[in-house]
Amino acid sequence: MNFKDIANVSGKPGLYRVLKPTRSGVILESLDEKKAKFVAGMSSRVSILSDISIYTLTEEGAEPLESVMKKIEAEYQGDTGVDASSSDAELRAFLKSILPEFDEARVYTSDIKKLNAWYQIIRKQAPEVLQDNPKEEKEA
Numbered sequence: 001m002n003f004k005d006i007a008n009v010s011g012k013p014g015l016y017r018v019l020k021p022t023r024s025g026v027i028l029e030s031l032d033e034k035k036a037k038f039v040a041g042m043s044s045r046v047s048i049l050s051d052i053s054i055y056t057l058t059e060e061g062a063e064p065l066e067s068v069m070k071k072i073e074a075e076y077q078g079d080t081g082v083d084a085s086s087s088d089a090e091l092r093a094f095l096k097s098i099l100p101e102f103d104e105a106r107v108y109t110s111d112i113k114k115l116n117a118w119y120q121i122i123r124k125q126a127p128e129v130l131q132d133n134p135k136e137e138k139e140a
Contacts, residue, residue, distance in 0.1 A: 001017065001129055002050070003066045003129060004048060005018050006018070006031070006129070007026075009028065009044055009045070010044065010045035010046075011045075014030055015031045016028035016029060017030075024041055025039050025040045025041040025042055025044065026039070026040050026046060027040075028040050031121055031126065032125065049065055049066070052064075053065060054095075054102055054111070055106040056103055063099055063102075069118075069122065069130060070130055070132065071098045071099070073130040078120075078123050080116055080120075082116055084113050091109055091113065091116075094116070095107070
């Protein structure tokens with residue numbers, strides 16, 4: 001599994017594994033113990049994690065979510081020290097330690113909370129996607 005196989009559905013908590021497309025949408029399976037499957041129709045906003053970036057002040061303007069998550073894994077190995085109840089300052093300090101050039105005006109606290117929650121889900125349910133795999137990078 002990699003970041004192209006993991007999705008978020010707007011309005012639904014958690015992350016989902018993309019199983020296969022259908023004529024009317026895509027079949028998804030939740031990344032939790034329940035492994036619940038459902039079809040996300042065309043009216044659902046499904047975002048693939050490989051397409052998501054975090055705004056930065058660099059020339060590129062954004063950092064891919066995959067590289068940010070791999071930096072978190074390299075730095076913290078699962079214990080980020082923040083959660084949904086952490087203060088705004090703590091959450092921003094956490095992201096600044098990983099991505100010092102993030103755009104503080106365009107990245108909201110709720111985005112940082114979601115980043116941390118997604119990281120924890122991926123670390124628990126699909127830790128292989130957080131590992132640097134040079135073989136996959138050469139194929140891409």
